[in-house]
Amino acid sequence: MHYLVTGGAGFIGSHIVDRLMENDQVNNQVTIYDNFSSGRREFISHHEGKEGFKVIEADTLDLPSLIKAMDGIDFVIHLASNPDVRHGTLNTDYDLQQGTIATYNVLDAMRQAGVRKIAFSSSQTVYGEQDGFAVPEDYGPMLPISLYGASKLACEGLISAYASSFDMQIWIFRFANIIGERATHGVIIDFIAKLKKDPKSMEILGDGTQSKSYLLVGECADAILFGIKGSDDMANVFNLASSDWVDVTRIAEIVVEELGLKDTEFTYTGGKIGWKGDVPRMRLSVDKIAGLGWSSSHNSEAAVRHAVRSNIEESES
Secondary structure, X not given: OEEEEEOOOOHHHHHHHHHHOOOOOOOOEEEEEEOOXXXXXXXXXXXXXXXXXXXXXXXXXXXXXXHHXXXXXXXXXXXXXXXXXXXXXXXXXXHHHHHHHHHHHHHHHXXXXXXXXXXXXXXXXXXXXXXXXXXXXXXXXXXXXXXXXXXXXXXXXXXXXXXXXXXXXXXXXXXXXEEOOOOOOOHHHHHHHHHHHOOOEEEEOOOOOOEEOEEEHHHHHHHHHHHXXXXXXXXXXXXXXXXXXXXXXXXXXXXXXXXXXOXXXXXXXXXXXXXXXXXXXXXXXXXXXXXXXXOOOOOXXXXXXXXXXXXXXXXXX
């Protein structure tokens, strides 16, 4: 199987590439397509020189390059996008360009090259605000409150339409908060940086009660490949999350504990959200992928603690 992984040098993408390139996957070929705006060469450098491994440095907004890259591809895993939900409020067309239009280009390059299988990294943000229950995949109406979430939902619509129009098979994975090794942004990274700068006090956005599910990046990568292998409908949609959640104040406490700090004072900016577009409480039902036999090995708090340890170690290396 020859995979094209867009964003394959990124946080999640590089972990998927690791699994596709494992020694027992002798028949796999993997081509990474990445512009390295947020991806890092050190995340994939251990695969350089391996048989069947290739890197194309190009942008998903470059349709001719994408069409050329599709030659000989069997399966596209499309992860390239804006990696930070908050960025859309600073640059309002960023998610449109890097999410929606980029996904259109991937799909049309597939159409022109005759590639018929795609897995897409969507997000819990497509659901918008909800009342604290575990949201299943068929929940609606979906009314995202961030430009990031709106772009992800638009991408899902394009993928569904292309699948119907051009006989493609699709897998859509809606992620909870993904954390762990090689993370470059997010609440844990922010807290570590803040506390290294000032170990005595730390500002927390919102009121600290915002709570969500957290899933380790390795488990996310495993779940994607498990879901692809275990489902064979023309359209397959899965939530990926742990089965519980943890709040922001508890994450801050874990970071303090793992840094070995004492008497750190927390202050809060106030309000129920951390920033415009933030969903204060998000729950995802994982019953559908659990029905295939997958479950996370860590609950949210254990995942956070593991990620904090990894990210501290990486920040000191």
